[in-house]
Every structure is written in C-alpha cells, then in structure tokens.
Amino acid sequence: MTAGARPSGARGVHDTVGRAWAMVRLGAANALVFRANVVVSMLSVALQTVLLVTVWRAVYSGRHSVAGVTGDRAVSYAVLGLVLGHLALPWRLSSLPERVREGTVATDIIRPVGVVGQSLLQSIGAAVGALPGVATALLLGALLGGLTMPATVSAAFGFMLTAALGWLIATLLNLMVSMVAFWTTDTRGPFYVYRAVASFASGALVPLWFMPDWLRPTLEALPFALQVFAPLQLWFSEQPLGGVGGVVLAQVGWLVVAALLTALVSWRALRTVVINGG
Amino acid sequence: MIEVDALVKEFRTAGSVDGRLAGLRRLWAPSRLVRAVDGVSFTIQRGEVVGYLGANGAGKSTTIKMLTGIVRPTSGTVRVNGVVPWQNRRAHAHNIGVVFGQKSQLWYDLPLRVSLETIRDLYRVEDRDYRARLAEFDEVLGVRDFLDTPIRSLSLGQRMRGDLVGAMLYRPEVLYLDEPTVGLDVVAKQALREFIAAQNQQYGTTVVITTHDMDDIEQLCRRIVMIDHGSVVYDGDLPVLKKRYLPFRDVVITPADDSDAALIRADHSERIEGEDGTITLRFDPDVTTAPAVIAQAASATGIDDLKVIEPDLEDVVRLIYAEAGR
C-alpha cells in the first residue's frame, strides 16, 4: 500500500485509509473465498449471457425494429443490463442481515468505521469479487457479436460516470432495505419484493423502451431507472433528462435522498437493536 | 457396549494463502489433508462412566461425532451396542442420547414442552412412560418451571437441563455429553452431575463425557481416556493417572515463628521453602505417610497452620498437555 510512505502528520488519514482498505478486502475475500461459488457464478453469468443474446435474437427474428429499437441494440442492451444488474443487485444485498443474525453486529458497532461504513465498504469488495463474472459476460457478449460499442468517447465517458453513480444509489438502497433484518428474522419476503421491483423498474430485465406508455413515466421517475436504464441510454447516445448533466444531477439528488434515508433507518435500527443469540 | 477400533478421520481443508491478492490466489491453492483423529481404539463396558479428555483441537469432538454417527470415519470401525452407527442409523439413534453444550438439539423457537413431546412421538415412547420419566427427571433437574418457555428464551443452565431431559427421555443405553457444563453456574453444574450419576447408577446407562471442567471428571468418572494430536495417550483409572503424573503429595506448614522454620523437616521428604514463609514437605505416599510426616515436623516446633495437598487433576492434565509439546 502506497499510503504507508506518508509523513507522520498524515497518520490519522493513513489509519482511516488502512481500515477502509481492510473492509474492502474483507468483502472481496468473502466473495472469492468459496472457489466453487466463483466458478459457478461465472458459469451462471456466462449461461445467462448466451441465453439472453439468443432470446433477444429470436424475439426479433424477421423484424428490424420494434418500438424504434433495433435488434442489435436490444441484444447489446441485454448483455450490458445483465452486467449492471449483476453489480447493482447482487445475490446477497449486503453483509448486514447475516451479521445481525449471527449477532456479530454487536462487535461491528464498536469498531471505528461504523456499521453503515463497513457494510458499504464490504459491498465495494463484493463488487470487486463480482468482476470475474462481469468480464465473462462482456467477453461472451462480444464474441457472440452482441455488443455494440458507444459511438463517441463522450458517450462512453457519460456511461462510466452515470453507471458508477447508479451503482452507488443501488448499494445505498440495498443497504437500507437489508436493515429490515434489525426488525424481522425472516428477511426473504421484503427482499423478494425489493428485488422484484428493483430489477423490473431498473430496466435490467426488459429495457424501459418496451414498457407500455402508461407505465414508463412512473418507472422513469423512480431511482431504479437511474441505475441501469439511464446509463445505458447514454451508451447508445440517447439523451435522457437532457444528457449526461441531467442524469448526473438526478443521480446526485437521489444519492442525497438515499443517504438521508439510510442514515435515518440505521439510526432507528441501531436504537432498537436486538442482538440474536446473546 | 462401545467398541472403537483404529478410528481415523481425515479432513481436506483449503490451503492457506497470505499476502497480496490472497483471496484471488486462493482459488487455485492446493488443499491440505488434516488428520484429526489418528488411529483411536478403546472399549467401554456397559455402565461405565468415561471421561474423554484432550486439549482444544486434540480430536475429541471429531471422535464423539463419529461415535454418535454424525460423521463417518475415513477408516476404522465403531460398534455401539453391536450397531455400526452409520450403517444402521435409526437403530443406533434409539440407543444413544446426545447433549452438546454448544448446540441445543431441541426446537429453538418452541416451548420446551413441545420439543419433549415431539421427541416422545419420534422415539415412540408410551405416554405413560413419558409422564413417569418427566416427573422423575424433574425431581433432580427441576424443569417444570420452564416447560412452557421457548428454548431461545431459556438461560444456558435451563437449556442444558432441557437438552438432558430430551436426550434421556427414551432411556438410551449410552449417553454422550460434549462439554455439558461449559458456562454453567455452580448450582446448575451440580444438578447436572447428580442427574448423570443417578441415571448411571439406577439404569446402568453408559456415559461418555468430554469436558474441560476437571470437577466433572472427579465427581463422575472412574476411567479416563485422554487423546492428543488424534491419538490416545492415556486410557485407564483416574487414581492411576494421577499417580503416574503426580506421584508426590505435599504437606504445607506455616510455622508459628519464622525462626522456627529451619527446624521443620521430616524423613523421606523433600523440603521446599515458600516465599510466603511456608514450608512444603513433599513425600511419596508409598514410602512414608502424611501422619508420619506431620508428626515429625510438629514435634520440632510450633505450627500455626497445616494443609495436606492432594494432586489436582488439573495439574495432571496440564502436565500431560505440556509433555505433548503444547
């Protein structure tokens, strides 16, 4: 770590960076430690990529464009949407429910980084752990000829920026939702609701292009569309919300809202914390 | 009752990797073979109470898991009442009761009563017997007060008592206890020991107990099997074990006056001066006796206080573990 070479005046910063780095590594290690799991998740992503490309090609067979969207674009979208969805909505929403169930959250509260901070850093780690899957999907998508590149550099740049911000919104919301673990032991129900709404409304399953006209405005008003659909529109050089600036502005707004909500919920949660098994 | 022959258990664990990108490199690190139990053999007769001892990681729990049929050995055989646990699991299940100190075998969310009734039904215990046994167990363990409390809300002591009742409800021939008293208060420990001793005496229940509490062993067991690094290092009587490792006894004397200390001595005993002014006379009970040592020491000078110290099992165990290189 390069932070080690700092002068002693930066000691506090160094410690904080060190701790944060440790949390990120913990998250990545948790994801990577089970080698079978990594292999399976790569296979799973690979299989899904192939299937998605095939399905969309088949659905389009004989048609050039539907709802103003060409087949090539729909296929590209499907692969990229899979990748973004894979990152934004991981199988494990956050490490929090597990730690509440096992009672280790009690020690987390004492640790200096804070429960929310730790969970977020571990999510970053988990995203790093998901990168092999992402690489697999992109590679396969490209091999199958199902990946069109952004037309301009600025489109690519806009996509990267907004995708990152979208991931941050998703991770904050994931964390907020996973805090229901503080109130109920069986988290499956609420998680399913959230997962269903998020994956549908974000456009990870079906691009919002194909939504009926009465549904689309509602979906675009939700923060989920900013996680997958809006970044991908920029990739394809569409101009949602007046371009990159508009999307980023909306994302920052939602980030603030999500952060406030997360802070509120975690404040309530930690006040009523029930440690299991103690 | 329990025949164990050349029992071996090997585990495969992921090789450990340190340093940069350890998590990633672990993906193709070779796995390592660990031998947790390495050729353990012993035979336990009906009605024996045996303490199965060993340091943490010595292979105790793995052995117990093989005896109870939870884990299959890599090689070797186990017969409990003539049944090989993993070949005839159900017949074996009726023969044994198991209590794990760390993990309840009961239904976590439900009242103790429901758990006990379920065990009654699963083991096909007649309701008449069930009532009689519950009443009998209640006398020693006092479980009636919390029969309607969910297991998750019980204190550790209550939970252990509940688990013990659950394990003995169908009158198994063998009772396995894996660290049953860990974390219990003195009263709960005593109730548990009384109950185990009573079951052993009245019904000839064979008991195998692992524990780190030497009082459990001293009060319950006549025989010790000690294991280290997966092999048996001692199998025999408790007194013989003590004699082998701590053959001496100590008489500790506090002299009335410091100046008299020099006069305190006895034949056939080693004289050790304590830093607090006490004199310890260490002797071999085969050569001389405590009364002889005391009489000789007391004849020379005034004595304020006097203690005879028996070898402590804990010291014995510490010695053995230390010998084994821990």
Added chain:
Amino acid sequence: MVELAKDFRTLLRVAWLTEMEYRANFLISIVGALAYNASQLLFISVLLHAFGGVAGWTGPQVFVLFGIRMASHSVCAFFFRRMTDLDTVVHTGEFDRYLLRPVSLFLQLLMRRFNLQQFGDVVIAAAVLGFALPRAAIDWTPAKALWLVAAVAAGGMLEAGLQLVRGALSFRWTNTESMTGLIETVFGTFGNFPLQVFGGVGAVFFTLVLPLAFVGWIPAAMLLGRQDSLWFPGWLGWWSPLVGVGCFALAIVFFGRQSRHYASPGS
C-alpha cells in the same frame, strides 16, 4: 410406511407451531412471493405487448406456458421449498440433529418449516392459468385435464429435485448459494419461453442437460397441440411427467449418498 406417516404427523405439528411463532412474517412473505412472480408476469407481458408472440407461438399460447411453469413452481415452492434450505442446514450444523434422530433424513429436511407463505405462488399461478387457458383454444378432454395436473406436479418435483441436488452438493462444497440463484434465474426467466427460441442445440440442452423443458415447454406444447415445436416425436411428450418423478427420486438417493460426506462444523 405407517411409521413414516406417524413421523410426518409429528414433524408437521412442530413445523406448524414454529410457523405460528413467525406469524408477523407471514403476510409480508406472501406479498414477497406475489411481487417476485408479478415481476416475471410483467416481464412476459411487456415482451408480448411489444412483440405480439415469440418464436411462432401466439401471446395466449406463451401465457399458457407461463401459467404451467408458474403452477409447477408453486408446487415446488409449496411442498418442497425446504430443499433450498439444505446448504444452511449443512453449514449451521443443524444436520447433526437430523442424523441423531431415528427419522428419515429427507423427511426431517422437508418438514423443517411449514410452507404457508408460499401461498402467494399458488395464487399467482392459479390466476395466470385461469386467465390463459380459456383464451388458448384447447380442445379439452378429461384425460387431458388429468394429464395437465400430473405434468404440473411432476414439473414441481423436477425443480425440487434440482434444488435438492444443488443443496446436496454443499455436503462437499463450501458454498452453493450462487447455484440456487442460477436455478431460480434460469427457471424463472428462461423457463417462460417456448424453448425452440434457443435453437436446436438449446432445446436439446434444456431437455437433456438442464431439464427446463419439462416444467413448461413440453406440457404446454402437448396441451396446445404444438408438438411441431418439439425436437422429438410428439407422442413421447405424453410420457414427460415420468421424468420429473424420476429426477426427484434420483435426487433423494443422491442426497442420501452425499450426506455421507457430511463434515459437521465446529468442534
């Protein structure tokens, strides 16, 4: 068999009482199941709304397929939901307890909890079938109706069998969580398509390797008279329910065999 029934009754009582302890979670779980299935329903609806039909099948025909797959899934969820718990049971050491009791291991896993919250799946499946079947121009005979029931039950057993096999791998592998996700995603997302969309190789793959065909595509094709979409002789399709039952039986045997490798956690 009588003994098994007695054990079943005993374990059913405990499962039911446990479920009652979690009453608060009950409603939200139903809503959860509803929402999850509704999202798949929306997915299919949106697709059909935009494209009309898929791979030569009309909208109503695809809806029948979807309904049959949902019904199979709800059979799996309602009766065999606990199969997905196996890795948890193994990793927490709960399996110790199963091995110590004189009761079938499979029965103990099956009855681990009561499955009332899966009611949401049943409701959705019934609604979709109720909507789709009358619109799909099927010439009904009593035999066909009975066959549909058998096919749906067998489809549920097939999915349960796959989940059980997946769970049984956790006796040897440390973590199989992502495979649960794989099975749910593949079944939930791609099981809803007439499988000829994946081409000849894909259709064979989903019949012989990952037997997705048996939970929707084959039953729907038989019922709708679309045997032309299948890659094998149409009459074989009538025997397809046997595959689900067979897979489930094999899965139980596999589970029993793998349980020998159980290495109880902790010391």
